[in-house]
Amino acid sequence: MTGISTGIGLISGINTASLIDQLMAIEARPKVLAISRQTQLQAEQAAFMGLNSKLLSLKTTAAKFYNNKIFRTNTATSSDSKVLTASAGTTAQPGVYNFVVNRLVSSSQMLSKGFANSDTTELGATSLSFEWGNGKLTRDTELASLNEGEGVRRGSIDITDADGATASVDLSTAFTVGDVLDAINGELTLGVTASVSGDQIVISNVDEIDDSSGYYTATDLGINATAVGNTITGSQINQVYADMALADLNDGNGVYIAGGLGTTSFSVDLSNGESFDVVLGDRDDGGGGTESSVTTIQGVLDRINEHDTAKFEAAIGDDGVSIKITDKTGGGGTFEVTAGTSNNEQTARDLGIFTTGVAGVIDGDRILAGLNSVLTKHLNGGAGLSGNTALDITDRAGNTDSFTIDENSSITDIIAQINASGSISVTASLNQSGNGLLITDTTGSAVSNLIIDGTAASELGISTGASGVAADSYAGSNVQVQYVALSSQLDDLNYGRGVGTGSFRVTDGYGNQMTIDIGSDADTLGDVISEINSLASAQDVYVQARINDNGDGLILETELDGDSSPLVLPMEVESVSGTTAKDLGILGEASATDQADNYIDGAYEKTVTLEATDTLDDVITAINNAGILVNATLINDGGSSNPYHLSITSKLTGSSGDLIVDSGGLDFDLSVLTEAHDAIVFFGSTDPAKGMAIRSTTNTLDDVVAGVTIDLKATDTDAVELTVARDIEGMINSVTEFVSSYNSVLTEIGKLDYYDTENESRGILLGNSTIARIRSQLQRTIQEDAIGVETQYENLLDVGIRFGEGGQLTVDKDDLRDALNEDLEAVENLFAAKVLSDDQGEEIEDGVTIHSDETLYDELGIAEQIKRLADQLTDSVDGTLTIVNQNYDTQISLQEKRIELFDDRLAARRAYLEAQFASMEQALASLQYQQSALSSIQPIKSS
Incomplete structure (x- = not known):
């Protein structure tokens, strides 16, 4: 031999490895059978899981008819998608709607005067303050609020000025009094000037104003008149009225009504010594229920007058913008309105009646500002x-x-x-x-x-x-008009974005803590302040909340304890959950420990502190780093002398983002490039004068038409026609998808359970009883009538769905379309009806009733039946295929254990054979040695 081969005996020369492998192959035949069985089981399991996936897809498709209200879907088609587009939900009603898009939402943008450079000249500015929304001394009065809430019928007015020139002024798209003034003053053919005075419109340098033919606009504006001394002073068109919301009074600050059932809002003390408590908030209705807070002027008058109108009576004041109370008792004492529970004066003050009567009458203060003004x-x-x-x-x-x-x-x-x-x-x-x-x-x-x-x-x-x-x-300086009050709705604060629910932790100057939880039951800022102050008192936390001195936010102030101990910490407010503290502007820490500066002011006016040495670039950086709702940008106009400008743009859109920038003593000479406007749309007519005026703070209109979302793209004087219609083609597609999904399941079953006699091929689950049962259940369910549905369409054949070879379904779209157009509700019920049964149970004997554990239905559509069947088959806990899968897992596991056992036995057998052959080689080697030894013995030679 030239070498040693692995597995070949050195002595015997026998290929023991090959011999052992052959012997082991014979021994391993049961293992091979087990592996084959395991492979077969895994393939069958995979087949069932593939079917399970198909059934889950069918279940999802079938469920859409009810869950997604497929047969209530709509399309929304715009006649001019460049002006507006829309989408319609399932609650929308078909119809044709007209819109005139008069104005899109815009944001405030301002531009400063020019500066010679942006990076070297020191501007000398020490601060810039920014305010959004209601910080100005003007309010543009809406026409809809005039004439005791009746509004103004828009249209055209005919004007003749003092020089005899005439013109027709189109006010068909006017939304506010400001729009009216701008339109009149912008008529260049006339020399008139329009302005407001108190509650009236005044036109100067005019001879006569009339309604244009077919309109009543001048009459409703109070200026349908002939001039006296070249001036028309209109009639009063701005007044308080019975149905006016309290929230609209006091420049939109509303009327504060303290919480708590039966809380006295104020008292009316008559001159005869009698006193009557008035409750404007929630109160017991006398029948075990609760009567809600008043929300209108009439509600206030009713709560006052319900006591005894023979003794005193409240009414709208003679000036039309206040409330008056008349004392009819004729007593000799003082007639006055006094504070309510917990010395609350605010409600009476907001109503303008916190005062003493004169000659038996309290003539309240004005609670409604003049046109385009604030109080x-x-x-x-x-x-x-x-x-x-x-x-x-x-x-x-x-x-x-x-x-x-x-x-x-x-x-x-x-x-x-x-x-x-x-x-x-x-x-x-x-x-x-x-x-x-x-x-x-x-x-x-x-x-x-x-x-x-x-x-x-x-x-x-x-x-x-x-x-x-x-x-x-x-x-003059900023006179800080109040626009945040106790009565401010939380939904209106935070620049119109609202205050979210949540909780925050307050730590006072001594380290005492409390957690404030603001839930959905808190409606006003007064509710928040009451919650903070009452909890602080109960838990000995030395913090007091109130409206700040500028009337533009909430302030938390540190108080000293009873011993006037020195404060050791700056107050801190931390968020626990939600964004409530941030929305209220109080998230953070006081600037110092001493009481004078140990406060957190949540003012919505924001101030950016600057250095006198700051350049224009520095100012821009400081503004952008302040984290406030503006963007500052450097603009270079390319001029030769003073080309650099500061551009400031509000991040808030619409009127809530109307920007005020106060530069203090430094003259930035900011001019308005773009005014902040809400979107204005006229709905319901091709003529805006006849349409309903709609205002929106965004370019998206939700539910102007119920169930329809409209996106405004551009303005146009022409009306855009929006057609909302049932999405018949979409419904047909959904039915087709359902049929396709059903057919896919049958196709999958057909692949698993078949026998081809020609080539003798078979499906992996041929003859499987579970597969046969599933096929039978599906075909039986799809062919049955809808349960409890008594319409002209009771089975799928009625709407153009036919049964073909192998149980496959086909859709005749024309027949289906005809059915949908003829009776859409009947088709919906055929597929998607689902009405739970009022299960009274079965009385098996007197007083003994049994109820079914199964959910029962009085009505159930075909698709819902298929969904329920698919649920039964695929349920992850006890579904048919889940149980099948678990059984396969068990069988596969058993085979795996058998294979492991075989492996152990075969390993032991191999070790035994290898040991036997090794022993043989050892014995042969010993014999060979002995033979060699014997051969080496030399014979003895004779001498």
Whole structure:
């Protein structure tokens, strides 16, 4: 031999490895059979799982008819998709709707004057403040709120000016009083000027105004009249009315009504000594239920008058913008309205009746501002003028006039009062930011400084001091009109985005903590403040919540404990859940430990602190790093002298993002590039004058037409026709998908259970009883009538679904379409009916009733029956195929264990044979050795 081969005996030369393998192959025949059986079982299991997948798909498809309300789906088709598009849900009703898209949502954008450079010149600015929404001294009154809520019938008005020129002014798309004024003043063929005065519209340099033919717009605006002295002063069109929502009073701040069942809102103390408690909030209805809080003016009047109208009576005031209460007792005491429970004065103050009567009558304060204005009492964060009513103005020619400002007026009244002066030559208007007044001298003289003084001057933010200013105008400071109040709805706060539910942790200056949970039962900011203050008192946490001094947010202030111990920590508010603290603006930590600065002010006005050395680039960086709702950008206009501008854009869209930027003493000379507007759409007619005006803070309209979502793309003077129709083709596609899914299951079953005699091939589950049963159940269910459905369509044949070879279904789409068009509800019931049975059970003997564990139905459509069958077959707990799969798992596991056992036996047998052959080789080697030894013995030679 030339070498040693593995597995071949060194002595015997026998190929023991081959011999052992042959012997082991004989021994392993039972194992091979077990492996074959395991493979077969795995293949069968895989086949069942593939069928299970098909059935799950069928179940999903069948369930869509009921779950997705397939037979109630709609299409929404726009006649001009460049102007608007839409999608219709299942609740939409078919119809044709007209829309005139007058205005899209826009965001505020401002641009500063030009600067020579952006990175070297120090601007000297120390701060910039930003405010959004209601921070201005103007409110653009909606036409719909005028004339005691009857609104204005839009259309055209005919105007003849004082010079005899005539024109027709189209007001068919006017939404607000401001739109009316702009349209009239923008008619260049006329020399008239339109403005507002209190609750009226005033047209100057005019001769006559009439309704255009077929319209009543001038009449509804109160200006259908002939001029007196070239001026038409319209009739009062702005007033409080019975059905007016309390939320619309007080510049939208509403009326605060304290929570708690039966809480006294205020008391009416009559002059005869009697006192009556008035409850405006929730109260016991006397029958075990609860009567909800009042929400309208009429509700307030009813709650007051329900006591005894023979003794006192409340009504809308003679001025139309207040409430008056009349004492009929004729007593000699004081007639007044006093505070309610827990010394709550706010409700009576909001209603303007927290006062003492004169001659038996309480004439309440104004609770509705004049047109396009705000109430004076809401200046300075709600403090108003605080009794300071004296105003003295000296123009630059040295002429002086003194005014007594009415605290119960509107800003426009104050402006009109100053402008009506015959003694001085100044004009009053709003400053550039719109949050204060501007006094402009028109004398052209420089004899005197412009002097604005008096106690009211400081309250109005226009005081120059006694020495005045050597300038022709004086821009007043921000007078901080209040737009956050106890009555503010949480849904309206946070720049119109609302305050979410959640909880936050408050840590006071001593380290004491409390967790405030604001749930869906909290409606107003007053509810939040009450929750904070009551919990702080109960848990000895030294924090007090209130409306801040500027009336633009919630403030948390640190209080000292009973021993006036020194504070050791800055107050902190941390979020526990939700975004409530962030939405309220109070998330964070106070700036210092001392009591004066140990507070958190959640003002919605935001201030960006700057350095006097900051350049334009620095200012832009500081604004963008402040995390507020504006974007600041550098604009280069390419000019040669002052090309660099600061551009500021609000991140909020619509009127809620109307931006006010106050630069303090630095003149950025910000001009408005784009005004913030809500979208305005006129619905229901091709003529906007006859359509319903709709306002939206986004370009998406939800449920203007129930169940339809409309996306506004562009404006157009022409109406867009939106057609909502049943999605018949989509329904046909869904039925076709269902049929295809059903057929797919039968096809899969056919692949698993067949025998081809020609080539003698067979399906892997040929003859399997489970497969046969599933096929039978499916075919029987699909051919049966819908359960409990008594319409003209009771089975699939009635709607064009036929049964073909092998039980496969086919769809005659024309027949199905005809059925859908003829009786859509009947087709829906055929497929998707599902009405639970009121199972009364079966009485098997007197007093003994048994109930079925199975869910029973009075009505059940074909698709729902198929879904239930698929559920029974595929249920992950006790479904037929789940049990089959578990049985296969068991059998496969048994085979796996048999194979492991065989492996152990074969390994032992192999070891035995190898040992036997090794022993043989050893014996042969020994014999060979002995033979060799014997052969080496030499014979003895004779001598």
